[in-house]
Amino acid sequence: MASMTSYESNINKVNESAFDRVFMMGNTAFLTIITVIILLPLIFIIAASFSSAEAVIAGRVTLWPVDFSLLGYETIFEHKKVWNGFANSLFYTFFGTIFNVVMTVIAAYPLSRQDLIGRRVITIAFVFTMLFSGGLIPTYMVVRDLGLLNTRWAMILPTGIGPFNLLITITFFRTTIPPELIEAARIDGASDFRTFRSIILPLARPIIAVLALFYAVNTHWNTYFQALIYLKDQDLFPLQIVLREILIQNSIDASMLIDIEDLVAREGLRELLKYSLIVVASVPVMIIYPFVQKHFVKGMMIGSVK
């Protein structure tokens, strides 16, 4: 992409027609509008979360905090359920991601080897699950019959291997590891286990980073459905389920609002709390996001090579 940019600037220094200049202005305007549209709701939520309950309930907040206050955040930090959900989500994300990445890598490496008999059939067996599945209830029955219902295992084991992630990992191995390297290791007397551990894994670091991100964010941190069907016990709930109770079902522990006698103020705090919660829940991903953005992009590109 860098080379493209330099050649572009070379051309455009020489001939930039009037039409092109106008076109580029329109283009910039278009991108600016899109960016603003995407930013607007985010700014509103953040602004409201730092406003006072009275300003929120009166609908006076637009794009800047009104009567700056941290009350919403203070209330959240006292909410045990939210913290419990946070801790559970961290647990599921951490161990779940390790499980996903290990499974994907140990499946992808053999399947990337051209000399493996049965490689095509097994790959197709994995990819087929992308197109067709037994369905919600039969999957639920398997989890139930294994005795995983209402345990932490139910949040980890069924996620296993994402076929798309498997495909990009296979593609990665096939395109970045020359067969000669593996052949050389074999001639030097290395077993496949040894080759995998000492040569493949160190080279796989970039794809492992991409996989970890995909799985952590898409499969674990941001999902709630798995927990919705497999978990009953409140203590096991991940953050997203707690968020659902508060943000969507509007059920807020009344004891949190008890200090406030005025009905309107109480209603205001109820809403204010939601704004702050939205911010708090998104902060972990948003903090790491700028650092990992380019890895995601790389992952998408590997996926598009196919």
Place this chain on the structure above:
Amino acid sequence: MPYQVKRKGKSAERWGKFWLRIRRNWQLYALLALPLIWLVVFRYAPMYGAQIAFRQYSPAFGIEGSPWVGLANFERFLNSPKFEPVIINTLVLSFYSLIAGFPIPILLALSLNQVRARMFRNSVQMITYAPHFISTVVIVGMLFQFLHPRVGFTASLAQLLGQSPPNWMGDPGAFRHIFVWSGVWQETGFSAIIYLAVLSTVDPALHEAAVVDGANRLQRIRYIDIPGLLPTAMVLLVLSTGRVLEVAFEKVYLMQSPLNLGVAEVINTYVYKVGLLSPILDFSYSTAIGLLKGIVGLILLIAVNYAARRMTDNSVW
């Protein structure tokens, strides 16, 4: 040497080689073992269990012990008053999302690809990708707050303009628009990544030649960039058409309320409610509906892929 088969004819020799290759790679198969067990247990065992769609499942008898009922569960769904609205809602939401959500990322990618200023380009990318990383629960929570008739942004704005605040979240007529356009808001930037990647592989010589021939930027987009994107766009279109019956369960379910259920009940949410939420759980019936959806979806995907290959030479397989 483990391989010492005497001349026993060609086929025996081939078998010997075959086994040798498998034996030589046994450690690779050992690595694959765990993933394969997982695949069978968590993906293929449910496919086997899906046979309860053709039985009247009762926990007392188990999967194999429950009596066969043929297609009764499927007929029940096809004749149920729920059938028509659920199918229509699913298709309308899907195609609306597809029509709105498909061209905009392409437009964004083409437009971003023109930008040379690195700072501007990177900031636009960073900001437009960001909503993808917000969870569905938070997105729907944001919708509720943003469009809240009293404390929402739309309410504040209406107040500033001296209008009465709208209550879109409570309006069944607005459900589809809110669902689709919030999806566009969330995914446009991220969907554009793949097109940007493809655009970066377009041969610069094409652009140079076009510039020499006096083509302006718009003409270069029209005759170089868009044709370059077409194969990728086609593949993605085929894939999403094959998934029209799979409306994002998580988001629809969160956005449902007693008010909008008439337009918001889709196949996936109905399967969930029949199977796991209703007072009398009906595993067989729910599985039958899910299976029907899965099979129709698979046929659809194969058909669309076939059509795409015949018409444009671009297909998934």
